[in-house]
Amino acid sequence: MLPISFEFYPPKTDEQRAQLDRSVQKLKAHAPQFMSVTFGAGGSTLSHTPETVQRLRSEHGVAGVPHLTCVGGNREEIRSLLKLYRALGCDRIVALRGDTPSGMVRSGDLRYANELVELIRAEHGDHFAIEVAAYPETHPQAEDAMADMRNFKRKVDAGADSAITQYFYNTDAYFRFVDDARALGIDIPIIPGIMPISNFTQLRRFSEACGAEIPRWIAQRMRGYGDDADSIREFASDFIAKLCERLIAGGAPGLHFYTLNLSRPSAAILQRLG
Numbered sequence: 001m002l003p004i005s006f007e008f009y010p011p012k013t014d015e016q017r018a019q020l021d022r023s024v025q026k027l028k029a030h031a032p033q034f035m036s037v038t039f040g041a042g043g044s045t046l047s048h049t050p051e052t053v054q055r056l057r058s059e060h061g062v063a064g065v066p067h068l069t070c071v072g073g074n075r076e077e078i079r080s081l082l083k084l085y086r087a088l089g090c091d092r093i094v095a096l097r098g099d100t101p102s103g104m105v106r107s108g109d110l111r112y113a114n115e116l117v118e119l120i121r122a123e124h125g126d127h128f129a130i131e132v133a134a135y136p137e138t139h140p141q142a143e144d145a146m147a148d149m150r151n152f153k154r155k156v157d158a159g160a161d162s163a164i165t166q167y168f169y170n171t172d173a174y175f176r177f178v179d180d181a182r183a184l185g186i187d188i189p190i191i192p193g194i195m196p197i198s199n200f201t202q203l204r205r206f207s208e209a210c211g212a213e214i215p216r217w218i219a220q221r222m223r224g225y226g227d228d229a230d231s232i233r234e235f236a237s238d239f240i241a242k243l244c245e246r247l248i249a250g251g252a253p254g255l256h257f258y259t260l261n262l263s264r265p266s267a268a269i270l271q272r273l274g
């Protein structure tokens, strides 16, 4: 069976916690390899991420995996989080640079994700399987696509085991990215990140920030649906399921769903995939 994983953000209120519990309960039925929990760069979720990872592991019995960002943090904070995650039984981690929150001036001890991967490998050997981020449509701050690919290779050379991509709605971008990576000698699995759509306004905002392209034909269809949430969900699940089918047929080694703590949009895609 193709490995799948789900990503959540750490809840901060009781209402959000209840929502997370409901979603985890439903998505568990799809037997994910792991469920990961994002980390607010600069420490804005310093306690919420470990709490949520622990909740996933102890209350839901799933492999909760923390994201860890290095921007704005110092080595000691990173070391104590790694120690905590080991104590919680984690043996996988998603290692990222993160983005400096606006208004934050602290630059931190580590500048790029490859330095974080190096630190984890130097201090924990092979204890953690390390996932890193990859960008089929190029990271928005990269000089150009090949410079970004060389920077991706730095993370792999530092010891990353696997990569999860930023979301995209264009399979050519993914397949070309994988071909270019293989040509540079990068042989780790590159798992497509899948972003279901339930709120198009929110998706447009995210996409502008992270540099993911929404094809014109999709934006036009969405505009036509206006506030009709059922039609948006139906259309989006359908075309994203087809995107996943093409990715799987072309050799994608797994699928990672950005759930935004909702179960229905990811479940609707998985149902269509059978």
Ligand code: FAD
Pocket: 037, 038, 039, 040, 041, 067, 068, 069, 094, 095, 096, 097, 098, 099, 111, 112, 113, 114, 132, 133, 134, 139, 140, 141, 142, 143, 147, 148, 149, 151, 152, 154, 155, 164, 165, 166, 167, 193
């Ligand atoms: P890096 O790999 O460090 O790259 C950042 C930029 O710097 C790129 O443009 C790259 O080309 C360039 N670069 C890299 N190394 C070097 C170098 N040595 N010298 C010069 N330039 C270099 N953000 C969060 O805040 N919290 C999360 O939990 C989170 N989870 C994510 C999960 C996934 C799967 C993905 C794809 C993204 C996630 N993000 C998260 C967003 C991510 O933090 C941002 O995209 C961030 O801008 C880059 O992080 P990175 O780890 O890819 O950085």
